[in-house]
Amino acid sequence: MAMTKVELxxxxxxxTHYFQTAANQPASVGSPYLVNEGVPNIQEYTGVITIxxxxxxxxxxxxxxxxxxxxxxxxxETDMTHENMCDLVGEVANQISGNARRDFGNQFMISVxxxxxxxxxxxxxxxxxxxxxxxxxxxxxxxxxxxxxx
Amino acid sequence: xxxxxxxxxxxxxxxxxxxxxxxxxxxxxxxxFVGSAGNGKQAVELFRRTEPDVVTMDIxxxxxxxxxxxxxxxxxxxEVLILVISALADKATAIEAMKRGANGFLCxxxxxxxxxxxxxxxxxxxxxxx
Numbered sequence: 300m301a302m303t304k305v306e307l308x309x310x311x312x313x314x315t316h317y318f319q320t321a322a323n324q325p326a327s328v329g330s331p332y333l334v335n336e337g338v339p340n341i342q343e344y345t346g347v348i349t350i351x352x353x354x355x356x357x358x359x360x361x362x363x364x365x366x367x368x369x370x371x372x373x374x375x376e377t378d379m380t381h382e383n384m385c386d387l388v389g390e391v392a393n394q395i396s397g398n399a400r401r402d403f404g405n406q407f408m409i410s411v412x413x414x415x416x417x418x419x420x421x422x423x424x425x426x427x428x429x430x431x432x433x434x435x436x437x438x439x440x441x442x443x444x445x446x447x448x449x
Numbered sequence: 450x451x452x453x454x455x456x457x458x459x460x461x462x463x464x465x466x467x468x469x470x471x472x473x474x475x476x477x478x479x480x481x482f483v484g485s486a487g488n489g490k491q492a493v494e495l496f497r498r499t500e501p502d503v504v505t506m507d508i509x510x511x512x513x514x515x516x517x518x519x520x521x522x523x524x525x526x527x528e529v530l531i532l533v534i535s536a537l538a539d540k541a542t543a544i545e546a547m548k549r550g551a552n553g554f555l556c557x558x559x560x561x562x563x564x565x566x567x568x569x570x571x572x573x574x575x576x577x578x579x
Binding site for chain 2: 316317320321323371374375376382383386387389390393394395396397398399400401403404405407409410411
């Protein structure tokens with residue numbers, strides 16, 4: 300089952316809602332685009348949610364350390380350790396994926412976050428499933444939400 | 450519960466950041482923080498030791514999820530007030546949490562105001578489903 304425009308819009312809205320509500324500062328969330336060749340890039344920190352049940356695949360949020368540092372500050376954190384970066388990037392992925400159940404229903408089953416630290420070219424998307432990238436610009440930083448679902 | 454005495458609050462979430470945010474952000478003067486846990490198993494142990502009156506409960510956690518944990522906490526202390534705070538935004542999850550004994554549901558992400566309002570409604574016995 301291919302992703303539909305309406306389904307992708309769920310993730311765009313979820314991302315917009317996250318930054319508006321959690322960070323109290325809106326992000327510019329672009330239109331999703333399909334990755335035609337290779338795999339989508341990851342940045343320094345990536346929070347990966349495995350999806351099972353009605354749909355299968357992954358949803359991940361990937362961002363740089365400077366962006367996560369500012370986001371942590373917006374959340375009232377003063378601890379900028381590696382552990383907190385990992386915690387935050389996983390939590391963003393968790394919240395956007397969890398919110399998608401409003402439209403996908405409770406058979407859209409989400410895992411606890413797995414965090415990949417460092418852009419070592421690790422493939423976090425499953426093979427043979429097309430990935431859509433949702434670009435996120437927040438303050439002077441850019442991040443991506445990647446939706447890779449069958 | 451004595452309305453004048455502070456009520457003991459326990460926070461359960463697998464994210465350190467979320468645990469600290471909930472502890473920091475709520476402005477309910479009637480609540481006194483007694484501890485936090487990162488999964489359901491730890492929560493049951495801490496609950497037995499500290500006997501909180503109010504619990505905020507995440508759902509998606511390792512070891513034991515929040516739905517099962519709600520059921521266990523209610524079995525230990527039926528009068529405990531539990532506010533589920535989860536990103537799972539579907540109605541079925543909120544209904545399931547209510548069936549197991551939760552008293553309210555707050556969807557992540559949330560503002561400080563929304564958290565305080567949800568806890569206030571919980572303490573008034575109104576339940577809070579948002």
